Amino acid sequence: MSADDTSTSRALADHYARQATEAPASLDAFWMPFTANKQFKAAPRLLASASGMHYRDVDGNEILDATAGLWCCNAGHARPRIVEAVKKQIETLDFAPNFQMSSPLPFKLAERLAAITPGDLNRVFYTNSGSESVDTALKIALAYHRTRGEGQRTRLIGREKGYHGVGFGGISVGGLPNNRKWFGSLLPGTDHLRHTLDLQRNAFSKGLPPHGIELAEDLERMVALHDASTIAAVIIEPISGSAGVVIPPEGYLQRIREICDRHGILLIFDEVITGFGRLGHAFGAQRFGVVPDLITAAKGITNGCVPMGAVFVSDRVHDAFMHGADNAIDLFHGYTYSGHPLACAAALATLDTYEEENLFDKALSLGGYWQEALHSLKGLPNVIDIRNDGLVGAIELAARPGAPGTRAYDVFTRAFHQGHLLIRVTGDVIALSPPLIVEKPHIDRIVQILADALRATA
Numbered sequence: 001m002s003a004d005d006t007s008t009s010r011a012l013a014d015h016y017a018r019q020a021t022e023a024p025a026s027l028d029a030f031w032m033p034f035t036a037n038k039q040f041k042a043a044p045r046l047l048a049s050a051s052g053m054h055y056r057d058v059d060g061n062e063i064l065d066a067t068a069g070l071w072c073c074n075a076g077h078a079r080p081r082i083v084e085a086v087k088k089q090i091e092t093l094d095f096a097p098n099f100q101m102s103s104p105l106p107f108k109l110a111e112r113l114a115a116i117t118p119g120d121l122n123r124v125f126y127t128n129s130g131s132e133s134v135d136t137a138l139k140i141a142l143a144y145h146r147t148r149g150e151g152q153r154t155r156l157i158g159r160e161k162g163y164h165g166v167g168f169g170g171i172s173v174g175g176l177p178n179n180r181k182w183f184g185s186l187l188p189g190t191d192h193l194r195h196t197l198d199l200q201r202n203a204f205s206k207g208l209p210p211h212g213i214e215l216a217e218d219l220e221r222m223v224a225l226h227d228a229s230t231i232a233a234v235i236i237e238p239i240s241g242s243a244g245v246v247i248p249p250e251g252y253l254q255r256i257r258e259i260c261d262r263h264g265i266l267l268i269f270d271e272v273i274t275g276f277g278r279l280g281h282a283f284g285a286q287r288f289g290v291v292p293d294l295i296t297a298a299k300g301i302t303n304g305c306v307p308m309g310a311v312f313v314s315d316r317v318h319d320a321f322m323h324g325a326d327n328a329i330d331l332f333h334g335y336t337y338s339g340h341p342l343a344c345a346a347a348l349a350t351l352d353t354y355e356e357e358n359l360f361d362k363a364l365s366l367g368g369y370w371q372e373a374l375h376s377l378k379g380l381p382n383v384i385d386i387r388n389d390g391l392v393g394a395i396e397l398a399a400r401p402g403a404p405g406t407r408a409y410d411v412f413t414r415a416f417h418q419g420h421l422l423i424r425v426t427g428d429v430i431a432l433s434p435p436l437i438v439e440k441p442h443i444d445r446i447v448q449i450l451a452d453a454l455r456a457t458a
């Protein structure tokens with residue numbers, strides 16, 4: 001490389017570094033997702049860089065990350081192996097199609113993923129997000145029954161308070177009114193189990209709440225109403241995150257599995273947030289000792305750094321599609337970016353990082369400390385529940401009369417601007433999910449800043 005070339009590439013690198021870290025001149029054109037745009041743009045929070053447990057904002061403040069980005073950077077930020085793998089990959093192969101063509105990495109990654117999934121969930125279908133994973137899993141469930149001659153099994157069962165992303169399938173089986181009511185009649189033929197959040201009986205439970213296993217019997221009620229022969233699948237999050245961190249009652253998921261088995265209904269676990277170590281195992285399925293037929297995943301699969309999702313499918317479900325002629329396409333579904341080489345490279349290096357640092361054990365070794373630290377906030381103003389499992393936590397606040405969500409939002413902005421702590425709020429629930437590299441001093445700081453913000457918020 002000549003001296004001229006070197007100085008040109010340095011100038012380019014400087015240009016892109018500045019572009020990434022300097023505040024933008026205008027915030028107008030970007031219509032931000034799931035955001036009160038007017039409110040945000042009046043007092044923006046802009047993150048410019050990240051490393052390990054911290055972000056740095058455009059003003060240079062170091063921000064402690066108590067949410068792993070958005071439940072996705074489970075190994076912390078800018079991890080060296082992942083950075084290296086992505087850099088190398090983009091230089092080597094920027095894109096390769098996966099329709100009737102492919103490249104080495106999607107296969108290598110699928111083998112690695114199949115090795116950590118529970119039971120016989122050995123087949124991997126790639127997507128680009130949690131929402132796409134959910135819609136993919138629902139479609140696989142419908143097509144599975146049809147290919148076996150049970151095409152009348154079309155009903156999809158979700159749950160109140162469920163969050164399964166924002167595709168039409170996901171919002172139809174989802175149970176959050178705001179995500180549904182704006183968007184017309186949704187998919188026909190869905191129904192919803194009752195949710196399991198029960199503050200009256202279970203408030204301040206440590207780990208799994210003791211009451212509520214009987215709510216699984218709701219599925220029997222649906223079978224009685226619709227007949228099992230019309231039901232394709234049940235989709236639930238082992239622990240829901242975005243819907244306010246709802247931890248399953250003891251025995252609930254096992255009971256759901258039994259009822260699905262009894263009636264030939266496929267069980268889909270939406271593990272977009274519980275996957276990849278959040279609960280002290282690769283997946284929530286292993287944490288709860290329940291093997292579903294399909295698992296939807298995303299987020300932590302690439303440590304959040306390149307968009308990617310996946311559906312893990314049991315051999316039994318997969319094999320049902322393989323009875324056609326050799327030249328027949330077995331599933332009419334897929335995305336241009338299914339198995340994108342950059343995402344696969346990121347995912348492989350992410351798995352290396354999880355393994356090398358035993359990060360899936362972290363929620364077990366630190367879970368007790370995390371639990372006690374969170375529950376020390378009991379008794380602070382407006383705190384009506386604290387919930388936890390693995391390295392997930394939630395603090396629910398009493399809603400202000402006539403202004404739901406505003407109290408938790410004020411805690412969020414106070415924690416960010418004054419405490420330099422990133423948390424997440426959904427309604428009046430503060431949701432916490434730190435990167436799995438979190439250590440005790442970080443936990444102490446998270447709890448201290450939260451306590452200050454809670455005390456200061458009327």
Ligand SMILES: Cc1ncc(COP(=O)(O)O)c(C=O)c1O
Pocket residue numbers: 071128129130131132134163164165166237241242270271272273298299
């Ligand atoms: C359980 C669950 N499913 C699906 C999704 C949607 O994922 P994405 O935002 O990547 O589409 C989320 C996102 O938080 C989730 O928590």
